[in-house]
Amino acid sequence: MDDQHADSPASSSPPASNTASVRRSYDTVAEEYATRLHDELAGKPLDRALLAALLEQREPGTAVADLGCGPGHVAAWLAGKGVHAVGIDLSAGMVAAGRRRFAQVEFREGDLLELPAGDGEFGAAVALYTWIHLDPGDLRRACEEARRVLRPGGLLLVAFHVGTEVRHLDEWWGHEVDLDFRFLDPGHLAGLLEETGFTVEMRMERAHYPHEAETRRAYLLARRG
Template sequence: MSGTALMVLVLAVGTYAFRLVGPVLHGRVELPDRVRVLLSAGAVVLLVALLATGALTEGGEFAGWARPAGVAVGGVLAWRRAPFVVVVLGAAAATAVLRAVGVVGSTRPEGLSVAAGSVPPMTTSRPAHADQPEHVLATRAFYDAIAEDYAAMFRDLPAATPLDRSLLTGFAELVGPGAPVADVGCGPGRVTGCLASLGLDVHGVDLSASMLAIARRENPELRFEQGSMLALDHADGSLAGLVSWYSTIHMPPQDLPAVYAEFRRVLAPGGLLLLAFQMGDEPRRHVHPWGHPVTLDFRRMRPERVTELLEAAGFALVQRTVREPDAGRGEPTPQAFLIARAPGGPDSA
């Protein structure tokens, strides 16, 4: 085994170790995977050290092989008979081969595997929406923390609110049976389940993984996806309807135009949007609900202002309903419900 070949091996394997350790150093790999990756990288480094030093005999010879030209006794590189350019080119070629079979060159979320299924998938701590604004991440963290308590508190909704349920029923009839609908900000999936019972082909979308776990547990027959209303994972014009049931209330006013534009993007021409929110002007801050160390702002809105923003996004208002607060449920303000139609349908002006 020549010195050039040894250096190619050392550099190529070193590249592999660097690509393994890199995601750890940059915080892109969760703790369980960090441990596994660091152990793997440590084993690789140990192997390289043994090849470069421990396997050398006292006379500078490998057991059974002549001493490599590029390695002097004691592991010092001499480079006398292994020109640097040859080593670099050889390492590049070896790395290319390893890259081709999937060993190096990938920090994909699905994992670092030589053959399909040979290594368990590697999860990452950076979800698709990690580059979202801070308030979006705060909303996700808030609902991840309170998910079980929230779901228990609102377990009977919307079944216990006939007026709200009638709005969902009317929306379902307007959209039509079997129509594809997204419940954006679905939380524990109660409204999603109600819409499904009304004959819609509905799925839920939410930021919170904990909320989605509850939704899937209670509605195993329905589909739920993690995502942000600022960047929905839906094709243009793919939905006949979209429901945002008290889910835009965490968006700062300056972000609402982008949210409504995203809703319009995913709705088919003439598709319907249903919004529900608390009426008012002043924000409200929830601090440590149920004893959890999280805080989040809730924003009330005026139907007139929301209508202006919807019309600026191209929607046409179909219906506006205002319900007085339900004192028995502790509602502090009137509740507003808007149905708007995306442009381009048969009923558009």
């Protein structure tokens, strides 16, 4: 999914998040999310450049996974470059919204901690503002699963908000939700990737664009060993 949820009001004392509440919350906002953010990449030139670099370096002819794809607009951008793009999301509502809009993308419903994909199925993968919903103890498992579904030498691009903050939403665009958004430390996440069999090749940060939430963004590009 994306980073736009961080634009919403947040409380400072969030309850614990869980898979069921994340799924239910994204099911609730799926249609509005898809309508509002379908062309979001048009306003993110750096993200587009990083995605293009990822595609250029992947093994020719291999599929690319969008992990936590939401309604599939990033996967559709990838597919528009002639790639077999596979979008995977926990939310059945998001997957349904994506299938209605982007016939060129293969969508699968599934958990980031137990991806519905074979070992070494993908030449590259992206996880853009999706691991922010995981409990801290599950980040290692997410790294291991990403590594499992990548081919040797496959690249993973991760994007997230920088920090230690946890934001919680009870309401989003007028809908009742129950979502935690965890900002992450780039050094910690880079360390987890290295420990789980990746080599981190690029680490960078940027300020927010004017239309984004006022958070600092980080990107890690890691290669599976």
